Amino acid sequence: MAGEPVMAPEPPPVIWFNGAIRPWAEATVHVWTELATRGANVFEGIRAYQHPDGHHRVLSGAAHLRRLFESAALLRMPTAYSQEALVAAIDDLLVAFAGQGHLYLRPTLYVEHGRNGVDLSDTVTGAYVAALPVRRPDKVSDGIRVCVSTWRRGGDLVFSPLIKAGSAYHAFRLPLLEARDMGADEAILLNEQGRVTEATGANLFMVRGEQVITPPLSAGILAGITRSNLIEVLEQDLGLEVIERDIPRTELYLADEVFLCGTLAEVVPVVAIDGRSVGTCLAGPVTAAARNRYLGICDGLIPDTYGWFGVPARSPTHRVAEAPTIDNAR
Structure with a gap:
């Protein structure tokens, strides 16, 4: 799309991968995983905007994580990580990317082994969250x-x-x-x-x-x-x-x-x-x-009267707004 946001040409140094912040190059899976052979994943794209006070704020984080787990539920895909775990993962990434401007967050749930498994007893699953600095193009209004x-x-x-x-x-x-x-x-x-x-x-x-x-x-x-x-x-x-x-x-x-x-x-x-x-x-x-x-x-220039944003996240004590639990469980 013309006028699409501009991402840095080089990958970021770190990513949250299966429970921890790790070097980008170490977040790997085998070519024979369900993720690689059949694209077995569900994902979300989430924006974290750096406001004038320097804090990142996650836009509609609860709604995005709710949709992520609804996608997994519709595919009957078991998940090894909870919504709360991904909330914490996003917060850890925001700490790691403090001061780097607006971010695009990509939480993903994937299947590693077990093509048609519907529970964790015969299925291996994983999760990762990538954070990529992104800037708005200069000619965003050109159309x-x-x-x-x-x-x-x-x-x-x-x-x-x-x-x-x-x-x-x-x-x-x-x-x-x-x-x-x-x-x-x-x-x-x-x-x-x-x-x-x-x-x-x-x-x-x-x-x-x-x-x-x-x-x-x-x-x-x-x-x-x-x-x-x-x-x-x-x-x-x-x-x-x-x-x-x-x-x-x-x-x-x-x-x-x-x-x-x-x-x-x-x-x-x-x-x-x-x-x-x-x-x-x-x-x-x-x-x-x-x-x-x-x-x-x-961008934090107009008050958020809709409650789209969670609390600011800049230290490990901050948390984005938690998504409500999905009973039948982006």
Whole structure:
């Protein structure tokens, strides 16, 4: 995606791997693990923003960890580490990366051995959490050009979009390559009914008149946490009506504004779809207002009235907000 966050070209020095902070190069698995051969993992992408006081604060940490363990539960994947253990792991990483700016955190639960095992007696599992310094690109407001892919988003009876699994993201490879071949930055996928779902790594919003519209979960989208946060901003801060409903492809061409959102992407204006200009080919007023409000809260420049952040984490005594226990257990 054009305008995507910039990560350092070199890997970080440390990673949390199966219970401890370890040197990056030592966090290895064998090529014959289920993780390597079948992509047997579920994961989350979480942002930790360094605020003006120097402390890192984790954005929607409880919601992300809840979704991580829900993904594992939907796949009937046993887990060797609890949510509380991952909370502590994230905090330890924030201590190790103190003062290094905004971070992208990637907690992952994976299967090492036991292809179809449903309990730990015949399955070996593991977990890791990576932290990567990331900065916002200078031209974040320029917008991107997208195309509607000829590939389709798989439905709930194929592989549920509610499961955030590494293997599921292979379904986005060909749409994204198709977009690049067509001179676009990103692809929007339709479902089998021809309705708009999402982009390859972000949810979608469309503005028509006084309404903001986004596809419902039933369209076959990931239950985006940034999407939920933005709905709060749009409705409560900006006083706009947000409607969750199906969007046919051709309605995108009539939109006054379109923007994408995600943990890593944050809020990205769409300025063209299939070669057709969206609005004035610039970020529209709703997109700009939502982006500025959202980023202001994330960066600690606007008070967090929604409770998105946990407590600041800079010493081992601090903890991010703990996720509630999932009874049937990103």
